[in-house]
Amino acid sequence: GAVVSQHPSRVICKSGTSVKIECRSLDFQATTMFWYRQFPKQSLMLMATSNEGSKATYEQGVEKDKFLINHASLTLSTLTVTSAHPEDSSFYICSARDLRRFSTDTQYFGPGTRLTVL
Amino acid sequence: KQEVTQIPAALSVPEGENLVLNCSFTDSAIYNLQWFRQDPGKGLTSLLLIQSSQREQTSGRLNASLDKSSGRSTLYIAASQPGDSATYLCAVHNTDKLIFGTGTRLQVFP
Numbered sequence: 643g644a645v646v647s648q649h650p651s652r653v654i655c656k657s658g659t660s661v662k663i664e665c666r667s668l669d670f671q672a673t674t675m676f677w678y679r680q681f682p683k684q685s686l687m688l689m690a691t692s693n694e695g696s697k698a699t700y701e702q703g704v705e706k707d708k709f710l711i712n713h714a715s716l717t718l719s720t721l722t723v724t725s726a727h728p729e730d731s732s733f734y735i736c737s738a739r740d741l742r743r744f745s746t747d748t749q750y751f752g753p754g755t756r757l758t759v760l
Numbered sequence: 761k762q763e764v765t766q767i768p769a770a771l772s773v774p775e776g777e778n779l780v781l782n783c784s785f786t787d788s789a790i791y792n793l794q795w796f797r798q799d800p801g802k803g804l805t806s807l808l809l810i811q812s813s814q815r816e817q818t819s820g821r822l823n824a825s826l827d828k829s830s831g832r833s834t835l836y837i838a839a840s841q842p843g844d845s846a847t848y849l850c851a852v853h854n855t856d857k858l859i860f861g862t863g864t865r866l867q868v869f870p
Binding site: 648676678683684685686687688691733735737748749750751752753754756 | 796803805806849851857858859860865
């Protein structure tokens with residue numbers, strides 16, 4: 643149990659286009675989803691936290707108009723990188739949590755999405 | 761602001777060695793600490809989670825300890841194998857967020 647998927651696993655796009663990344667909890671309902679960004683050989687940096695049906699809470703320095711997060715259902719959150727530029731190229735990882743089901747405050751991570759902006 | 765540091769940044773050892781990976785954090789007010797494994801280009805696999813009230817957790821050849829007062833955790837890997845080669849990340853959970861360490865890249869060669 644507690645499987646999280648991401649789609650696509652890899653995407654290449656041209657500068658100026660928008661890219662949508664999906665994060666799904668497959669066998670549980672995620673009351674909260676998190677989006678992280680990871681640069682090569684660096685650690686994960688939290689970008690934003692989203693609770694189902696609410697606006698996402700962004701970390702300091704993350705542009706909310708550039709990284710649009712939608713958490714419309716208990717099993718799906720999307721991250722849209724708008725007007726992508728080469729500096730947005732990175733590895734994006736989501737995680738999901740369900741405090742109602744799991745007694746420990748554990749996040750379950752997706753496999754990540756590699757975004758390359760040309 | 762919580763900061764999490766891991767030492768060493770990289771480690772290369774022959775198969776069979778026992779290893780210790782270190783994680784330190786600046787704010788001891790944590791809910792729990794978690795160790796993850798990340799293979800190149802992949803997501804995270806949770807290895808061990810230690811609640812703030814616990815001192816250690818064990819799973820197979822892995823043992824993780826936690827000393828909240830000193831802001832330290834160690835991951836002990838016994839009898840290392842080439843399949844253990846990966847990046848190991850520790851993360852502390854406080855104020856509803858996971859704060860990740862800088863990671864240790866481990867290579868175990870035959």
